[in-house]
Amino acid sequence: MAGSSCVDMDPDVALRLFEEGATLVLLGVPQGTELGIDCKSWQVGPRFRGVKMIPPGLHFLHFCSVNSPSCGGEIGPKSGLFLTLKPREILLAHWDPKEEDLDFSASKNDEEVNRIRSTLRELDPYLGPYPYEVMRKWVSLTDQISQELAVNLQPLSGRVCAFSDIIPELQLRHTKDRAEQPRNDTACQSMREGLDRLPKMKQREGTELRFSDIPKKTYPPGASPAEITRCSMDLSYSLETVLEQNYPDQPLNLLGELQFAFVCFLVGNVYEGFEHWKCLLALLCRSEDAMRKRKELYLGLITVLYHQLGEVPPDFFVDIVSQSNFLTSTLQDFFQFATGPGVDSTLRKKAEKFKAHLTKKFCWDFDADLDDCAPVVVELPEGVTVD
Incomplete structure (x- = not known):
């Protein structure tokens, strides 16, 4: 060693x-x-x-x-x-x-x-x-990951693997089964057709990380248009749903899950961990009402992020295609909500201190005009309508 x-x-x-x-x-x-x-x-x-x-x-x-060296090492x-x-x-x-x-x-x-x-x-x-x-x-x-939480989140196989173990959805064990499948003798006319011909794959049962499901709908059933709009801007309903379904008695376990996902990516090289970390972080940072109600959760979130962001280079979160930084836009929302009305003064002060730390360390601008992110109003030609 x-x-x-x-x-x-x-x-x-x-x-x-x-x-x-x-x-x-x-x-x-x-x-x-x-x-x-x-x-x-x-x-x-x-x-x-x-x-x-x-x-x-x-x-x-x-x-x-x-x-072995003879096989290339x-x-x-x-x-x-x-x-x-x-x-x-x-x-x-x-x-x-x-x-x-x-x-x-x-x-x-x-x-x-x-x-x-x-x-x-x-x-x-x-x-x-x-x-x-x-x-x-x-x-x-x-520090937020308990033994029980680690057991519940890691795969049933007991192994966290950098590459997913995938198998065909349709198992063709016999020659007769394969012979009955459609033939692909003709040339593909498009990339889409070629992709459609590939066998459908799924992750082998028991090898998947068992993260919390984040609701695709951010609003409750039967919500009015006004409620849908509000729940799309403030994700507190989705956050409370995740907490109620997974950690009703121990909401700080959600921070443990955030840490677990980050460690799986940082140390285990599991990209799925990074994607889940981003989703959880966006959910937490864009839940304005929850910030007023769950002071301890958000004080803990700042501490968790402080240590996590110390482990990555400043340009890590920049999309090389769009040149946009996922983290600055997400934290910009967080800092805006954390300094809003009704937020506990201890949380507000800690958020302001954290914002100053990130601005100094990474030179990220959290005070850019939020109107730059507003929807663009497009003037349609006369007589043209949108269904």
């Missing part, structure tokens, strides 16, 4: 982690495999047997298998799993070369775990210490 060390760690902290920290014993991981925990990764060396001195709590173990897609470790816990896994995955079933065998525990001193030189220098960052990115 290249790059592992206890350099600059306080001796008292090192001793406490040595005595109270958890241990991951990972046997048979091929040399060259890219393996990491939380915000740091390494290439596995020939002596690697696992990671020691891991602070108790939530962690994300991730890895990429690597082809290419790195595969990243996989990972969230683990909640207890003090002095030993978690044992064996590398499965067929699945290119870690098999943790041995951890259920008390006899084998006890055998490992009794030989831990001999194993110690082969265990890399937890990269304590990333601990503060990791906690700041995940």
